[in-house]
Each structure stands twice: as structure tokens, then as C-alpha cells.
Amino acid sequence: MANTIDTSVLNSLNQTTGGSAGKASATGDLSNSFMTLLVTQLKNQNPMKPMENAEMTSQLAQINTVNGIQDLNKTLEGITSQVNAGQNLQAAALIGQGVLVPGNRVVKDGEATTPFGVELEGPADDVAITIANDSGEVVRSFSADDIGALEAGVQSFTWDGTLQDGSAAPDGRYRVSIAANQGDEPVSVTALNYAPVNGVVSTESGPRLDLGAIYGQVGLDAVRQIL
Structure with a gap:
């Protein structure tokens, strides 16, 4: 009799890959890996104790969840890029102003x-x-x-x-x-x-305004009024 692939193996895989969805999406279609593992589990299940419908539905739901997370990560990356670009433009427009x-x-x-x-x-x-x-x-x-x-x-x-x-x-x-x-x-x-804005410095946390040696650098959120 063929050995059964315990569902805990799949659950463990879900937990391991769920935290690195961005990396998985960059290397290939993660959902294919889940589907392959699920099919393998079905082929090797104990015929005397087949997988319950509810259990199979749960596994499929986990696959859809992973796909949703991948799509959400891509959307958030796009939004973050647009926000950063907008902030850089705002900061650059302040150069030469007080x-x-x-x-x-x-x-x-x-x-x-x-x-x-x-x-x-x-x-x-x-x-x-x-x-x-x-x-x-x-x-x-x-x-x-x-x-x-x-x-x-x-x-x-x-x-x-x-x-x-x-x-x-x-x-x-x-x-x-x-x-x-x-x-x-x-x-x-x-x-x-x-303080006069002399230039803009790009950092991981966003653009910072260079206000010279006396005032240093500040983020856009520090600006209260443009004169």
C-alpha cells in the first residue's frame, strides 16, 4: 500500500513560503508547486482513508490565498513606487526655495x-x-x-x-x-x-531636504510652510 503524504507537510510548506511570497513570485509560479504537491498527495493517499472534501477545499483555499498574496504584493510594490516618485518630484520642486x-x-x-x-x-x-x-x-x-x-x-x-x-x-x-x-x-x-533648500538626498525612507550645515537634513513631513 502506498504511503500517505501527511497534510502537515503541506501546511508546513504553506507557512514556510507564505513569508517569502515576494521571492517566490520572482522565481516562478508558486501556485504550481502547491498544485503539484496536492496532486501528489491525492495520488498517494490511503484508499482506505481518502482525503475528506473539507480538507481538499481547505488546501485549495490555501493555494488561492497564496495567489492573492502574490498579487497584493505586486500591487503594493507599484503603489510604493508611485508614492516614492511623487515625493521625489515634490522634494525637487523645493530646491532654491525657503x-x-x-x-x-x-x-x-x-x-x-x-x-x-x-x-x-x-x-x-x-x-x-x-x-x-x-x-x-x-x-x-x-x-x-x-x-x-x-x-x-x-x-x-x-x-x-x-x-x-x-x-x-x-x-x-x-x-x-x-x-x-x-x-x-x-x-x-x-x-x-x-531654512533654504539646497538640494535633495535620496534615502531608503524617502527623500530628505538638504538645508545646509546649520540645519542639516529633514524629511518632507517637517515642512510646515513654503516661503
């Missing part, structure tokens, strides 16, 4: 100062902004009367480069601090600084 990204630096050079911004999680009726030098000394402050109420989201500002007494601030780098409240409740706020 963006607001999380950070608290302001640079003064002559009469020009770089813009800065705030990102509020909710509306705020009391916003205070202070600008300090590298030593931590506050050189200019803006109160709620100067700024007014702000809506949730991103707002951009420009410092005129003057000190509290109206005289011109020395050239150099400064840091911005922001506090926001709505009534008596604090509002979460993120300071944003300006």
Missing part, C-alpha cells in the same frame, strides 16, 4: 533677518514671543498686545532686527521662544525657523 521647519533660530545679516513662525495646536488669545542672543539675554520681546489673537495652525513673522530700545541688533544668530495661552489654559506651540 521653508519653515521646526526650530528656533533667527539670523540677522545687515538689515535683513530670516523669518520665523509658530505652529499652534489650538487658537490662542495670549501669545508672547521673545528673541534672545547666544548668551541667553533677551534682546526683544513681543506681547499679546503686539501680536494679537492667533488661530490654530502655522503663522509666520518677521523681526525687524531692532533691540527693545529701537537700536539695531548686532548681526548674528538669535533664538526665539514662544508661549501661548487660551484664557487660563496653555496652548501647545512649536517654534519654526526659516
Whole structure:
């Protein structure tokens, strides 16, 4: 009497190949291997104990599942390629432009100062902004009367480069601090600084914007506003 091929062998094969469907699809039609094994199992089954209909249906369903996974992997690969291509185009379009990204630096050079911004999680009726030098000394402050109420989201500002007494601030780098409240409740706020996009760097996780030696590299998701 011919030996029976135990169904656990097929189940084991399913588990082994299921995790590498992408590799199997690249080397050939995986479903043919499953079908060949199933036919071999039917030929060598114990005639006194043939395979039950439910068991055969289960094996066929596993074959269809493998085919479905292969098709799904191909579809996801295509979608991923399209998303990556779109991100690369978006990143390339930013070269030469200025963006607001999380950070608290302001640079003064002559009469020009770089813009800065705030990102509020909710509306705020009391916003205070202070600008300090590298030593931590506050050189200019803006109160709620100067700024007014702000809506949730991103707002951009420009410092005129003057000190509290109206005289011109020395050239150099400064840091911005922001506090926001709505009534008596604090509002979460993120300071944003300006940076020019010098180029795009391709990485496994997607394109990254090269913002120069001072600001480094950031992903597209770091861009809050294009100026």
C-alpha cells in the first residue's frame, strides 16, 4: 500500500513560503508547486482513508490565498513606487526655495533677518514671543498686545532686527521662544525657523531636504510652510 503524504507537510510548506511570497513570485509560479504537491498527495493517499472534501477545499483555499498574496504584493510594490516618485518630484520642486521647519533660530545679516513662525495646536488669545542672543539675554520681546489673537495652525513673522530700545541688533544668530495661552489654559506651540533648500538626498525612507550645515537634513513631513 502506498504511503500517505501527511497534510502537515503541506501546511508546513504553506507557512514556510507564505513569508517569502515576494521571492517566490520572482522565481516562478508558486501556485504550481502547491498544485503539484496536492496532486501528489491525492495520488498517494490511503484508499482506505481518502482525503475528506473539507480538507481538499481547505488546501485549495490555501493555494488561492497564496495567489492573492502574490498579487497584493505586486500591487503594493507599484503603489510604493508611485508614492516614492511623487515625493521625489515634490522634494525637487523645493530646491532654491525657503521653508519653515521646526526650530528656533533667527539670523540677522545687515538689515535683513530670516523669518520665523509658530505652529499652534489650538487658537490662542495670549501669545508672547521673545528673541534672545547666544548668551541667553533677551534682546526683544513681543506681547499679546503686539501680536494679537492667533488661530490654530502655522503663522509666520518677521523681526525687524531692532533691540527693545529701537537700536539695531548686532548681526548674528538669535533664538526665539514662544508661549501661548487660551484664557487660563496653555496652548501647545512649536517654534519654526526659516531654512533654504539646497538640494535633495535620496534615502531608503524617502527623500530628505538638504538645508545646509546649520540645519542639516529633514524629511518632507517637517515642512510646515513654503516661503
